[in-house]
Amino acid sequence: MSASSRRVSVRLRRAVWRVGLWLTILFCCLIAQTALLEGVLRAIGYGESVRFAVRREVGGETVYTPNRAFYQQFTALPLNRIMTWDDLDFQVPAVKAPNAYRIFVFGGSAIYGTRSSARILEMMLRSHAPSAQWEVYNAACPGMNSHVMFQAARASADLAPDLFLIYMGNNEAVGPFGPATTLGQSRLLWRLPLVRALIAANELRVTQLLRRSGAVAALNLPDADALMRMLPGMTDHPKTLAFYEENVADMCAAAERAEAQVLLCSLTGNRRYMGVVTPEPENDAGSINGVLRAQAARHDHAILGDVAGVIAAHSEDGLPGYDYFVDNVHFNFDGNYLAATAMFDALAPLLAERFDAFAAPTMAPPTRGQCAEMLAWTDAAEYELLGWQLQAFLDDHSRERVRRRHAVLQESVGEEWREQLLTDYLRALAIHPDDLYLRQSAFRMAFDMGTIDTASEQSRELLARHPTARSSLRSAGLIAEARSDVEAAIRAYRACLDAYPDDPEALRRLAELLFAQGNIDAAEPLYRRYLHSDGTDAFVWCRMAEIQARRGRTRRAANTLETVIAQAPTHPLAYRLLDDLMADTDTTEARAVFWDSMITEYPEAAEPLVRRALLHQEAGEEEEALALLRRAVALAPGDPVVQHHLGIAAYTRGHNDEAAAAFSEALRLNPADERNARWLGRVVL
Numbered sequence: 174m175s176a177s178s179r180r181v182s183v184r185l186r187r188a189v190w191r192v193g194l195w196l197t198i199l200f201c202c203l204i205a206q207t208a209l210l211e212g213v214l215r216a217i218g219y220g221e222s223v224r225f226a227v228r229r230e231v232g233g234e235t236v237y238t239p240n241r242a243f244y245q246q247f248t249a250l251p252l253n254r255i256m257t258w259d260d261l262d263f264q265v266p267a268v269k270a271p272n273a274y275r276i277f278v279f280g281g282s283a284i285y286g287t288r289s290s291a292r293i294l295e296m297m298l299r300s301h302a303p304s305a306q307w308e309v310y311n312a313a314c315p316g317m318n319s320h321v322m323f324q325a326a327r328a329s330a331d332l333a334p335d336l337f338l339i340y341m342g343n344n345e346a347v348g349p350f351g352p353a354t355t356l357g358q359s360r361l362l363w364r365l366p367l368v369r370a371l372i373a374a375n376e377l378r379v380t381q382l383l384r385r386s387g388a389v390a391a392l393n394l395p396d397a398d399a400l401m402r403m404l405p406g407m408t409d410h411p412k413t414l415a416f417y418e419e420n421v422a423d424m425c426a427a428a429e430r431a432e433a434q435v436l437l438c439s440l441t442g443n444r445r446y447m448g449v450v451t452p453e454p455e456n457d458a459g460s461i462n463g464v465l466r467a468q469a470a471r472h473d474h475a476i477l478g479d480v481a482g483v484i485a486a487h488s489e490d491g492l493p494g495y496d497y498f499v500d501n502v503h504f505n506f507d508g509n510y511l512a513a514t515a516m517f518d519a520l521a522p523l524l525a526e527r528f529d530a531f532a533a534p535t536m537a538p539p540t541r542g543q544c545a546e547m548l549a550w551t552d553a554a555e556y557e558l559l560g561w562q563l564q565a566f567l568d569d570h571s572r573e574r575v576r577r578r579h580a581v582l583q584e585s586v587g588e589e590w591r592e593q594l595l596t597d598y599l600r601a602l603a604i605h606p607d608d609l610y611l612r613q614s615a616f617r618m619a620f621d622m623g624t625i626d627t628a629s630e631q632s633r634e635l636l637a638r639h640p641t642a643r644s645s646l647r648s649a650g651l652i653a654e655a656r657s658d659v660e661a662a663i664r665a666y667r668a669c670l671d672a673y674p675d676d677p678e679a680l681r682r683l684a685e686l687l688f689a690q691g692n693i694d695a696a697e698p699l700y701r702r703y704l705h706s707d708g709t710d711a712f713v714w715c716r717m718a719e720i721q722a723r724r725g726r727t728r729r730a731a732n733t734l735e736t737v738i739a740q741a742p743t744h745p746l747a748y749r750l751l752d753d754l755m756a757d758t759d760t761t762e763a764r765a766v767f768w769d770s771m772i773t774e775y776p777e778a779a780e781p782l783v784r785r786a787l788l789h790q791e792a793g794e795e796e797e798a799l800a801l802l803r804r805a806v807a808l809a810p811g812d813p814v815v816q817h818h819l820g821i822a823a824y825t826r827g828h829n830d831e832a833a834a835a836f837s838e839a840l841r842l843n844p845a846d847e848r849n850a851r852w853l854g855r856v857v858l
Contacts, residue, residue, distance in 0.1 A: 207379055215378055224328060229264075231672045232640045235266075238265070239263065239325075241258060242675065259610075259613055259643075259644050265308070265310060272304070273305075273307075274528075276309045279322040279340075281314065281316065282315035282503060290504065296544050296547040297517050297538045301531065318417075319341055319345060324372060333431070334428065338478075338516065340438040352410050363412065418468070433474070434476070436476055437468055437476070438515070438516060443493060444488075444492040445492060446500070484497055484515075493508075497511065506541075506545070506555070546601065552585050555578075591621075595618045598618060612638065620655070628652060643669060647665075684697075701717075718747075731755075734754070743775075743777060745809070749780065765788050771784075779806070786818065795825050803819065810838075811842060817839045820849070836849045837849075
């Protein structure tokens with residue numbers, strides 16, 4: 174090599190070294206700045222932990238509870254749109270009782286809830302070995318898949334588990350980080366290490382700041398219509414199955430480190446879905462159940478619960494149908510019972526090593542009827558559940574089946590179904606008085622019915638038997654509020670929020686009480702915290718607009734209300750508040766032009782018609798007002814305010830029968846509004 178070539182080589186190496194040095198310095202500066210910003214955000218209390226388990230000190234007792242924010246990070250919908258949090262929430266004592274057997278359940282909506290197969294299994298275990306303390310903590314959540322449940326299982330391994338129960342796989346294709354998401358559509362980036370790194374990064378307050386500002390898009394969210402495309406057995410994407418297999422293997426490894434066992438339950442679905450018979454898929458390595466069987470064989474501490482086999486054995490031609498399913502993958506009670514028997518039979522040999530009751534040669538789980546009695550599963554309970562399911566994601570075929578069954582049950586349970594269901598809950602509590610979910614369901618039913626004495630009794634039982642549960646602490650505030658003891662209600666809600674700062678109902682109810690007292694400085698931050706859990710609540714955004722208006726920020730309040738109208742066009746309060754603001758700042762002519770434009774822009778909304786009708790009345794144009802109010806009632810017959818205004822307009826024009834009907838309906842819809850009773854009396858006279 175010549176001298177000139179050596180000089181060029183030396184210069185090139187020095188240039189590369191300098192570039193590398195500057196890049197290293199730049200990278201270190203970025204890391205340092207990010208770390209500094211992270212520290213500042215944490216110091217000022219910005220953001221929240223999104224880890225699965227939260228350690229709480231409640232009434233001198235230390236417990237671990239699931240974290241709402243953990244689940245919320247994986248869905249664009251507010252949690253209360255896809256689940257009832259109280260049906261998932263639980264409290265794990267930090268100190269485990271000597272006779273406790275602790276089970277953690279992982280999966281999606283097919284095993285979520287208070288009447289799922291996991292709950293039936295819990296009742297079977299209690300009934301068979303009542304001397305043991307059975308702790309069944311169901312971490313399953315609608316829409317979640319193995320990427321989410323692995324994180325939950327890894328955290329649960331630190332909570333002294335005895336068993337992981339896994340019934341999971343329906344959401345692998347359509348759930349977080351699945352092939353239907355932004356990340357899943359990238360061949361280069363869709364890797365399991367990156368998925369887990371992104372989940373870990375969500376704990377950083379910097380990440381949360383970037384997300385809330387819109388600077389970073391969520392990569393884990395599926396397409397809006399992805400769930401509607403879900404069919405049994407659709408999870409055949411090779412890469413999705415590979416991720417599922419690795420997640421299940423790592424969940425088994427987490428259990429092994431905690432010296433816990435694993436029950437892997439085979440997945441099943443409706444093979445007669447929408448009236449079309451489809452064959453049972455093969456359980457080979459290229460299927461969910463093939464993966465589960467392989468994992469059960471590979472791990473010494475794992476066993477298989479053949480849920481799919483048991484359901485098939487009880488089905489015509491071995492193909493399960495609507496006898497055991499509500500739709501494609503969600504069990505009805507009969508399906509849940511059979512699934513629970515499969516789990517019970519698989520666990521019995523394992524439990525026999527610890528509990529003599531499971532070693533009996535004639536051992537059998539409780540019957541379906543016995544389990545139904547213990548869980549208050551009656552016609553009234555099924556009627557209530559089907560009513561909720563009619564509002565859920567159902568295909569047209571399944572919805573029609575549910576609708577017909579709902580109509581049949583309506584005839585049998587009648588208008589008194591709530592009273593019957595409350596009685597059923599109390600009977601079930603006589604069998605298992607310490608059951609949290611039965612107790613809080615009995616309380617809520619009594620409270621919603623207005624049976625305050627019964628609700629108060631259930632609240633006292635909740636506080637005595639479950640003093641660390643959020644539903645117990647919240648119930649004290651609800652009872653005090655129902656008895657018009659505002660100060661006691663405020664204290665109770667604050668006690669609930671001291672332990673559970675993320676409880677939406679306590680936040681909203683406390684904010685409402687403070688707002689009613691005129692204490693908007695204390696109410697506003699509570700409303701803001703509530704909106705963090707459900708930013709789509711139109712009523713609370715209206716409250717925020719009222720607070721802005723009281724502080725003299727009229728233009729900002731108007732903008733808030735116009736945003737509410739754009740997002741929830743049929744919500745009446747935003748229109749009414751906006752009209753009040755305009756009455757102070759705009760002429761009658763300007764308001765008339767505005768409401769005419771709103772009628773055109775939102776033809777499905779009743780309230781713009783009402784606002785315009787009231788302006789007609791002010792101008793003495795009674796016939797025009799009556800015509801608009803008739804249109805408004807056709808759009809919103811269940812709104813007592815609209816009925817009230819129609820009654821006045823009809824009475825003014827001499828249509829007494831129409832006026833009487835409108836005031837009667839308004840009185841029925843809102844008995845507390847005494848104006849309608851007075852108007853009705855005037856019309857009758």
